[in-house]
Amino acid sequence: MIGQVLGHYRIVAKIGEGGMGFVYRAYDEVLHRDVAVKVVNKDARLDASASQSLLHEARASSSLAHPNICTIHEVGETDGELYIVMELVEGKSLRAMTGDAGLPPESVLRYGVQIASALARAHDRGIVHRDLKTANIVITADGLVKVLDFGLAKQVGSGIFEGTTRSFTTLQDASNVSGTLPYMAPEILRGDTADYRSDLWALGVVLYEAASGRMPFEGRTGFEISSAIMREIPNLLGPPVPPGLWAIIQRCLTKEPLQRYQRAAEVQAALEAIQSGAIVSSDAGPDQSAPRTTVLHSVRHAHVKKGDFLLLVGTTKGAFILRSNAQRSRWDVGGPYFHGHNVYAMAYDDRGGQHRIWASTQNYWGTLLRSSDDFGKSWTNPQQAPIRFPSDTGVSLKNIWQITLGRPEEPNVLYCGVEPAALFETRDAGETWSLVRGLFDHPHRPRWMPGNGGLALHSVVLDPADKQRMYVAISAGGVYRTNDGGSNWSAQNRGIRAMFMPDKYPEFGQCVHKIAIHPGRPERLFLQNHWGLYRSDNCAESWTDIANGVPSDFGFTVLVHPRNPDCVYVVPVESDEFRCACDGRLRVYRTRNGGASWEPLVRGLPQKRAYETVLRDAMTADSFDPVGIYFGTRSGQLFGSRDEGRTWQKILDGLPSVVCVRNAVFEGASGLWPTSHKAASAPKSRSRFPSTRQSRPTNRSRPTKKR
Amino acid sequence: MIVPITFHIPDALREFTAGRGRVEIECSPTTLADALSALWTHYPGVRDRLVTEQGQVRQHINIFIGDENVRYTGGLASPISSGSKISIVPAVSGG
Helix, strand or coil, X not given: CCCCEECCEEEEEXXXXXXXXXXXXXXXXXXXXXXXXXXXXXXXXXXXXXXXXXXXXXXXXXXXXXXXXXXXXXXXXXCCEEEXXXXXXXXXXXXXXXCCCCCCHHHHHHHHHHHHHHHHHHHHCXXXXXXXXXXXXXXXXXXXXXEXXXXXHHHHCHHHHHHHHHHHHHCCCHHHHCCCHHHCXXXXXCCCCCCHXXXXXXXXXXXXXXXXXXXXXXXXXXXXXXXXXXXXXXXXXXXXXCHHHHHHHHHHCCCCHHHCCCCHHHHHHHHHHHHHCCEEEEECCCCCCCCCCCCCCCCECCCCCCCCXXXXXXXXXXXXXXXXXXXXXXXEEEEEECCCCECCCEEXXXXXXXXXXXXXXXXXXXXXXXXXXXXXXXXXXXXXXXXXXXXXXXXXXXXXXXXXXXXXXXXXXXXXXXECCEEEEECCCCCCCEECHHHHCCCCXXXXXXXXXXXXXXXXXXXXXXXXXXXXXXXXXXXXXXXXXXXXXXXXXXXXXCCCCCCXXXXXXXXXXXXXXXXXXXXXXXXXXXXXXXXXXXXXXCCEECCCCCCCCEEEEEEECCCCCCCEEEEEECCCCCCCEHHHCCCXXXXXXXXXXXXXXXXXXXXXXXXXXXXXXXXXXXXXXXXXXXXXXXXXXEEEECCCCCCCEEEECCCCCEEEEEEEECCCCCXXXXXXXXXXXXXXXXXXXXXXXXXXXXXXXXXXXXX | CCCCXXXXXXXXXXXXXXXXXXXEECCCCCEHHHHHHHHHHHXXXXXXXXXXXXXXXXXXXXXXXXXXXXXXXXXXHCECCCCCEEEEEECCCCC
């Protein structure tokens, strides 16, 4: 290999050997720099799919610009040789530096902070290391930590991982797993997928090893090591290891992932606090002198698989994730997540190959936008609230009412409508958010008035045909439209009543409850007002009253059929004073002629003493054919229809007040705009939706789009 | 000699204080604002849970110096003395 050229890299010398192959020093003849080239061992037996996965993962990892992460420059293949080109890091591995006695605590803290910082960056980008160990961590001559092989373990190390995961009980020789097994978290040994918390377990092992020179879980065979990981408590690390550092290691090494730190940034902050020396003492347990209370946080996870259909349900006491298959007849319920928080907005984002659930949470500790890449098993909990008003506004965030995905071709763009009424935008997938000043500085804003729920910007609607056009709706401010990507906004309320104003048709100030656009006919919008039901066929230039035959034109939600631009669903409530289903009969109303007439859809819905309310975001439509419609009520009931509303079944009851319902299909094609998908074996004759029973998903009829 | 300020941290915030329910920090603050700054220098995740982005203590959060609610002693400008004990307590509210 020495002297050969791979791509434009001339191999200079062999500098190492690892599980995935040999590592060479090489010279980049284009950019004239020294690099390291890892040539993947053919024994790794990567098939075409695994090679593609490796390429994909390496590309993702190459975006991790961080001083403590060894940068991946390129992954290539020449003459059947798969190789990874990365930053040449010269130094000693942490394994080699540690020796048998361990490092001084100051060094452990110094290195630990940098490792945790590297993990925090990777985790924020959705990348799990999966093979963190002291042999993968290099310390340069000036003390800088470089973590190697980010994101590569999933593909290249899969032979080692899966063999160990599936049949660790048969392993007889610890050397077979060449230093990987002792860092594996219990959940991996149980066969679960590695996630961020598995990396934090490995970080605990690394810190233990660095501090003591010993492994926390030892054994002569793989079986013994695995048993120790699953069952044993590591030996105490006493002086010179400071108690604070030992407490951090212990928390990383908690068997149950939920009891560990949930984010690498938390470990980093804890290590830095010890490092600063300013914390002179602390306790890890409760205040012994205080009265005790008993709290049980019971969370159940839905185990989501490819092809599954999901309902995301936000309530006033937390979020739930319901899983089913294309039949949508049996439901597995995950949650509650965010105990006691208002979850007014949720969204599913599968653009760019991701499968991220977004949720807004609000309680007395503030309002946060959070996300999960593993269907709720773990959620971000950022140290600093990502959505915040700039200091010059003098305004503080109260709640996030709406999460809207940007266009399919801009997978890093999202919008949030918030209270007090304002629009925020991110262009880096939620890492940083900025206030849309064009709307915030609008001269009308000081005269917007809060509705019953607060001064909320609750609807953010993108025109699928015009990239510069967007609509928002504010209660109570009305509809605003931009035609230039957000710089300038105009009130678009001609024809919409404001019953509570002296001028019943003002330029702005209407209490609009919800707007919806038809994806296939983007000039058409529908609007549920605080008294009034409207349609616009000219991009909101004017609105026409379409409350022709509904029992009340007061309501909150308005839902457009994903394919038929004449078909719309609403759930009227009796009046402003009595915001409950008219006559105590829960009726969904549907028009199939653009609002010229409406028909009640009641089969399966309670028609006696059903004083229900369906709030503005508590209704959603899937993209099956026929379309499925789902809604939740303030009384905590969840209903669904698999036949476009002709018949309804109760999916679940006993929930807290439902404020948001969204649907998704795991591993559907990416894209914002729904299209028709025939559910080949979907809804047959099953007449009920039994709740909370384990479903057996099938891929026979997989819908491929979300709403 | 500096006598450290003691912070009592509620359960909900302990994930931002490495699991600690009591934190003692050596600092010489003159006001509650100074003391809190020292707290979130070490535990930055605590800040946004206690105060808004405009720096106001959140509506349903109570902070006590000793047994006194700072709402009645000057809020963030409340004086702090060496060795003060500061408790962070969510108010009784909600439904």
